[in-house]
Amino acid sequence: MNQRPDDLHWQAAQYVLGELSPVDAADFEDRLAVDQQAREAVASAVELTAAVAAVADETRPIARRPRRAWEFSRSLGYMCLGAAACLFVMIVVQSVWQHRFANSDAGQLPLAANEQSADADLALAWREVRAEAIEGAEPEMVLASNDVDAGESRSNAGAYLSDDELDVPSWMIEATGPRATP
Amino acid sequence: MSATKTANEPAVTQGGGIDPANVAAFCVEHGAELRRFVVGVLRDREAANDVLQTVFARAIEQCQTVDTASLKGWLFTVALHEALAQRRRLEVMQKAHLKLWWQPARHGETPEESLTRVETVAEVRKALAALPTEQAGVVRARIYDDKTFAQIARETGLPLGTVLTRMRLALEKLRGRLSGNE
Numbered sequence: 001m002n003q004r005p006d007d008l009h010w011q012a013a014q015y016v017l018g019e020l021s022p023v024d025a026a027d028f029e030d031r032l033a034v035d036q037q038a039r040e041a042v043a044s045a046v047e048l049t050a051a052v053a054a055v056a057d058e059t060r061p062i063a064r065r066p067r068r069a070w071e072f073s074r075s076l077g078y079m080c081l082g083a084a085a086c087l088f089v090m091i092v093v094q095s096v097w098q099h100r101f102a103n104s105d106a107g108q109l110p111l112a113a114n115e116q117s118a119d120a121d122l123a124l125a126w127r128e129v130r131a132e133a134i135e136g137a138e139p140e141m142v143l144a145s146n147d148v149d150a151g152e153s154r155s156n157a158g159a160y161l162s163d164d165e166l167d168v169p170s171w172m173i174e175a176t177g178p179r180a181t182p
Numbered sequence: 183m184s185a186t187k188t189a190n191e192p193a194v195t196q197g198g199g200i201d202p203a204n205v206a207a208f209c210v211e212h213g214a215e216l217r218r219f220v221v222g223v224l225r226d227r228e229a230a231n232d233v234l235q236t237v238f239a240r241a242i243e244q245c246q247t248v249d250t251a252s253l254k255g256w257l258f259t260v261a262l263h264e265a266l267a268q269r270r271r272l273e274v275m276q277k278a279h280l281k282l283w284w285q286p287a288r289h290g291e292t293p294e295e296s297l298t299r300v301e302t303v304a305e306v307r308k309a310l311a312a313l314p315t316e317q318a319g320v321v322r323a324r325i326y327d328d329k330t331f332a333q334i335a336r337e338t339g340l341p342l343g344t345v346l347t348r349m350r351l352a353l354e355k356l357r358g359r360l361s362g363n364e
Contacts, residue, residue: 043218050297
């Protein structure tokens with residue numbers, strides 16, 4: 001191919017700058033496969049372009065390197081991963097909290113004011129029955145310490161009562177308690 | 183196999199191939215130019231590093247089958263094929279190709295990674311200052327601002343051919359300045 005050297009260098013410069021059309025770029029690459037002069041022209045064009053860019057880099061303020069599309073996607077991916085991790089931690093913490101809360105002694109939990117179900121009414125009634133049973137418990141079942149709060153002594157006394165005893169209706173406890181003894 | 187060595191050529195084995203022990207030195211001698219060539223094809227410095235490693239490894243493996251006189255051409259041929267294969271892989275991975283491969287690396291590149299020599303940058307700096315204003319403007323817009331020739335033509339209101347001519351003349355002056363001092 002009879003081409004002026006300048007033409008070859010110009011074509012190589014356009015190639016490295018990505019300014020050749022796809023057809024021309026493919027033709028030039030075919031030439032690169034067999035023409036060492038063309039290859040060296042490409043290397044020379046790269047050096048010249050990089051040198052011009054280096055001169056520019058010396059003089060202008062440090063600017064943020066334009067982000068590549070795949071870098072932006074990677075950053076977005078990391079952000080989504082972080083958000084998912086935070087959400088997962090929140091769900092785990094909430095589950096653990098609810099589990100601990102649900103497994104607590106039901107007697108210690110205050111009933112929700114807005115519960116309207118029949119089960120809630122029954123539970124409220126049972127609490128009253130139990131309170132009555134505790135009040136009717138034997139004196140020796142109450143803690144001896146005079147510093148114990150009255151309410152606490154009732155609850156502690158209740159702890160000594162078995163589940164069977166607490167299941168007894170109040171009228172029966174009254175009938176069989178110390179007050180019923182003649 | 184005995185090895186004979188001339189002044190600037192790698193040691194040649196008696197069978198016609200190249201002594202593997204001297205291939206590394208040969209690669210170092212042509213490594214910078216080879217790197218620029220691969221970057222020119224790939225337009226991606228990181229991908230070019232991967233290609234060069236492959237090329238040098240193959241050079242050591244297959245140098246004994248290569249004739250000394252054609253080693254440089256053989257290296258460039260292998261580099262071209264590997265670069266084109268790598269570009270196809272990158273396209274398959276939908277990785278965006280940089281248009282700004284000529285920008286200096288922000289992390290502080292080593293001398294081996296640099297695409298240009300210090301003395302080249304110095305000469306280009308002087309040459310750029312001596313360019314006619316209209317030519318320097320096109321060079322800055324294309325390389326500093328990464329605008330295509332079509333964009334420059336639209337923004338300046340100049341015909342595309344005028345923009346291309348100014349860029350070509352500018353590059354010829356810059357290259358002539360470098361050639362005159364080599």
